[in-house]
Amino acid sequence: MSDHISPTDTFEEVLDSGRSELSAARSEYDALEQTEEVPSALVEAISDLERELEELDQTLNVGDEDLKLARETVQRVGVLTDVFGALRERQRTIVEADVSRIEHYVSGIVTLARDHGVATHTPHDLEALERQNSMLAALVNKGRHEKVLTNDRVTPGEVDAAIRQVNAELTTEVSDGHRAETYESITEALLDEIHEMLSSLEQKNPDRTAYSSDLGSVKSLLESIDDTDDTSAAQIAHTALEGALMLHYAVARTLANQRVAVALADTVTDSELSVDCNVDQCVADGDAETLIGAITDAVDTEVELSMSERLRQLLNEHDGSVLRTAQATDFDVATILDHLEQLYNDGQISDLEVTFDQ
Template sequence: MESVTDTFESTLDDARESLTAARARYQALEQTETVPHSIVDALSSFERELEELDDRLDVHGKDVEIAERVSGRIEALSGVLSALTEHQKTVIESDVRRLEKEWELVDSVEDGPSTAAIEQNYAILTKLVETGRHERIASSERIDIDELEAELMAMRHETRARHLDGEYATVLVEHTEELLPEIHEFLSALGDENDDRTSFADGLKLVKQRVEQAKSRDEGAVDDASVAFEGALMLHYTTARSYASHALASALASTIRDTDLSIQANIDECVARGDSSRLLEEIGEALTGEAAQSTAGRVKRLLAEHDGSVMRTAAATEFDIDDLLDHITTLYDDGTITDITIHFEQ
């Protein structure tokens, strides 16, 4: 039979392994996804809790219970960050998919040097998605999906002036209709209590009306087709994000139930509304607990979590750089921080 000490050590080992996995997920999300401040705090708080448990010399049954509770909360944290990672993946894949339809439209009627750079960047995006490197897309300084969409929109407007209205309207309608099934899929996944389901359904109806008008007449068809395509792009963008938020709420609900976290919100109602923000907020409060901590101590732990980087800490928390520098000065004056390194931009 395993001794109390062996059980305690085994529990701590499992907790450290889960915390390492959680930290790796956070590092991938840090610059690409808004992670709630309480979740960032939990990473450093758990490290401190494990260190305090590890320092115990005489281990008793109650210590094992404490270690198991900490391990369970760390498992919940890892589940939250995993859900946020999947949310990021869903959003990015929908953005690249929409960009694909925009690129196909332009490529079908345009050819030349003006499209070469866009084609190259689109190929890079596709490759990153295929190889599962979604965080590289979100944090890339070279490729920005919003900028690519703006370039493609400008090219669509230029293209319209160089092609016969009837021919261009036909192409626009074809690409609009290729987006509609995906929009339907996003909408059908939303709960009945999700307000987006009704509001987006109304917008979808208007897009379909414009498509039918474009098909039924020659004069003015390109106007209807253009409005329909732009409307479909907008709906694809918004419904994909609503779907991603709904999926995130569902994943967070599973994490709460699997790890027995205690929260105040009605979990089923949050899932039905796709209210992932409320669940994230309450999970953060449950993970960090109600133990008070000094601002200076919190700043110290957050700086340690971000390798001493003021810029990364400011980006990940509610502190601005001036506030952080004030706290760092205090920590330096009282001897908590022994040295400060400054990096100049090359």
């Protein structure tokens, strides 16, 4: 029995892998669309590539050129999936950092309130805040990062607002000295995470040192606490805490962009995609946006080129007739005419002929 695989079978296997990849791309996009701003060209590419696969699937006599086109299309689908995957990684990084930051805040303030027997009068009691905090952490642990931002029961912003209300109430219920100690403890935990995130940036990334001044200010505030009275200590420690919270927020987003840049650089290398930017520099700078834009433009261009090439083949199969090609495929006449101009300008069509009804 021969193990030879026919060109048609190979062609079908390639298309099946493309459909599977496209389904993965849609899943990644579905998890992004409600919380992230995704370039419209990437969204449009999903439909364009789906149409390419459908057009290829109509091929009856599979030749080497058809197989080549199918593989090129599937490769672009893979690039698209990788881009959405990188954007999802940015989402995950930011959500995990935001939940962790709030967790430090909630844990410290709730413990302070309980240790001093404070019954808060805010709309959110301590137990409710802990449950909400645990809910957010559970969603992260289950990999449901998008649900942290879109679920109906609780969001990081709501928990942050609630714990700030509790903290404000403690200013008249707990001594300045004890509050200062708690603020210091939360700040130090946040600083540890900030330094860990900064150390994960590329060595040449200017953001590794961009936050030095602000970090130095927070640390100086903490160091000055011992030389003041309790009232001043609480005020200074709270200022340091607010600074650490803002820095943690900003650095998390810097790290997220760094991870996106690294992931997209790997995609460009693996796919041998030609992009109009310095990939290595983007990685060094953690410049995700430039890479996203360049890859989006490249994918969009490749899709257009592929559609033009596919139309050239279809027109050839139908003796150059635009009407017969439109009737036999999903391409409408207007789309075919748009691509005809490009094919003519590229020298792939030597002449155009108009036939009138008699």
